[in-house]
Amino acid sequence: MVSPSPSAPVPLSAALPAGSPGRGEVADRLGRPLRDLRVSVTDRCNFRCVYCMPREVFGRDFQFLERSELLTFEEIATLARLFVAEGVRKIRLTGGEPLVRRDLSRLVRMLADIPGLEDLTLTTNGSLLARQAADLAAAGLGRVTVSLDSLDDAVFRRMNDVDFPVDRVLEGIAAAERAGLAPLKVNMVVRRGLNEQSVVPMARHFRERGIILRFIEYMDVGHTNGWRLEDVVPAAEIIGAIDAEMPLEAVPPNYPGEVATRWCYRDGSGEVGLIASVTQPFCGACTRARLSAEGLLYTCLFGVRGHDLRSPLRTGASHEELTNLVRGIWSRRTDRYSELRSEATVGLPKVEMSHIGG
Secondary structure, eight states: OOOOOOOOOBOHHHHSOSSOOOSSOOBOTTSOBOOEEEEEOOSOOSOOOTTTSOTTTSOTTOOOOOGGGSOOHHHHHHHHHHHHHTTOOEEEEESSOGGGSTTHHHHHHHHHTSTTOOEEEEEEOSTTHHHHHHHHHHHTOOEEEEEOOOSSHHHHHHHHSSOOOHHHHHHHHHHHHHHTOOSOEEEEEEBTTTTGGGHHHHHHHHHHTTOEEEEEEOOOOSSSSOOOGGGBOOHHHHHHHHHHHSOEEEEOOSSTTOSSEEEEETTSSOEEEEEOTTTSOOGGGOOEEEEOTTSEEESSTTOSOOEEOHHHHHTTOOHHHHHHHHHHHHHTOOOOHHHHOOHHHHTSOOOOHHHHOO
């Protein structure tokens, strides 16, 4: 099986602003500023999670990007500096699985040196974290988020579909804590019929260890994971299950536009978060842009087309030209996918989550 054709990039001319915009905060057409950048460093992953990279699509013959197509670390750093100058304060490295990209700590060191960047973090499946956590911390990474969908080894192996044991992910989490990559968070995607019985044991385990656990509703990202609404375990059901054993109360967000709703244990022993894109859309506060591994800029997780930044970068576009391009793309943004979700939108050939991260 071969890769489906990637979404066609938007040509440079289509994204250029009508005039030279003034400098300062750039907002989209709904008044949302550009604050967060998620950078995919690779489209490859060593897992085949059933909700993200199902094996029947991403099999042995799947055509991943060639090395020459990937942005170099220097190119990523160049674009990152530009985004920070335009208001981005947080950069998250994603994939695929970012830790399969060689010498990632070198990129981390380059990004950590950017003036004005306040938060540099990484999302990983944790499989390679035990051996890399110390180097990443030394290079300047601030914290990590680990994806872990169950503590039940049989369930976890079934979900990652490469027979990877849960204990090795837990070893990676422990290594990240020792390295000081904190506050560490764990993300759990909940899919009905697969791992909803793991919700309360996961909450209990990470509460005891003082780690923030965030539950993510199964989303219709891309078009290869067989998403169905009936497979979604709603946030209210997740909170209800935890609250029945460990009473919870809602607390305010840490900052405007925070994706997860926060719930604290009433006894003060920690908190959990809910990312409920399906049942509680948060498009109105979305400040996130996503840069794919080959340099396509997406303004929504559910984007159909990306805007090509690699071509102008490699053909010698000036800093001002690239800045105008990015500002023009963001200022025209109107994305509200989760708020408008319908049978028509669910069927669109959206970019895969493995291509631009979560």
